[in-house]
Amino acid sequence: MAALRATTLAGSGRALLSVPKTLKTPKANMSFAALPRGKKVALTTLGVVTAGGAGLALMLHQSVKASDLELHPPNYPWSHAGPLSSLDHASIRRGYEVYKQVCSACHSMEYLAFRNLVGVSHTEDEVKVIAEEVEVVDGPDENGEMFTRPGKLSDYFPKPYPNPEAARVANNGALPPDLSYIVNARHGGEDYVFSLLTGYCEPPAGVSVREGLYYNPYFPGQILEYGDGTPATMSQVAKDVCTFLRWAAEPEHDQRKRMGLKLIMGAAILVPLLYYMKRHRWSVLKSRKIAYRPPK
Incomplete structure (x- = not known):
């Protein structure tokens, strides 16, 4: 009797484990067909107005772009235009x-500023000479008056x-x-x-x-x-x-x-390296298959 009860319990356990779980899914969003008539008309009107406005703006842009009053500059082969130039x-x-x-x-x-030229087009000594050619208004001094001085590297053009x-x-x-x-x-x-x-x-x-x-x-x-x-x-x-x-x-x-x-x-x-890790390190997990045996 005890063996029969254990077998029954074991069978019931397998049966319980074999019962598929029912997942509650959220309700789908309301489709356009289910909307009230007033909302349908409003959304349709909004779509038509938006599409019409975008088309009109595109046509106006193309008409101005193609006018004889506008000349677009040609593309010149600049030496620095390349991706690595x-x-x-x-x-x-x-x-x-x-x-x-x-x-x-x-x-x-x-x-x-003058300092931006250093190491790009001029040496530091050359830029100092260029900056000193400029008279810069500075101050006030200890007497509260403005004065002029030769330019420095930190001064702007x-x-x-x-x-x-x-x-x-x-x-x-x-x-x-x-x-x-x-x-x-x-x-x-x-x-x-x-x-x-x-x-x-x-x-x-x-x-x-x-x-x-x-x-x-x-x-x-x-x-x-x-x-x-x-x-x-x-x-x-x-x-x-x-x-x-x-x-x-x-x-x-x-x-x-x-x-x-x-x-x-x-x-x-x-x-x-990342491809190697994905291909070989994770191949065991990616190829693993879980099979469920239906209850007898």
Whole structure:
């Protein structure tokens, strides 16, 4: 009798273990068909209005983009455009010469300091000499008065005008933009700036231009002489100043690409190791199969 009771209990235990568990699943979200008629109409109207507005905005954008009043700059083959290409630091140096001799007369670069040039385009001694050529207003001194001193490495590039109002007066109401981040602030980047700088045209009848100068209806021509002897052609000048402005807007350009190269090299080593661990270390767990025997 005891053996029969044990067998019955054991059979009942197997039966209890064999009973499939019923999981309570949350109710499904209400479908669109089950919504009231008013909500259906509202959602349909909202979808039509949204799609219509997006289509109208796209059409207006395409019409303006394709208009004859807008010219998009072409894509130029910049030497630093590659994923692993660095900036041409000799061109950065020449570009700074262009900015100093030409652009600084109207445009500021208030976010760039002299110390930023050290190790990029000039040596520390060269930058100190360049900074000392600038008279910086400092103070007050112990008597409470302002004074001028030679520039230092920590000083920022001087502004051509004391305030925006003076800049507008000197440029017939136009405010020359700051060039610190100009290539990032304009669609097309350095392509736009290069196209703008090389947009000079032939002088109109009655206007004579001396040799070495270029005619532009908005900007006067300039004579440049590079310190390294590079011919200062119009395209060379535009290329150098665009490279300088790209570096000014993105000083971490070369460092970012070096870090990316290191990341790629590290991933080339790490990814195969992770694949080996997944393929071999976890193969036992991934291939394990649990079988349930139905109750007899």
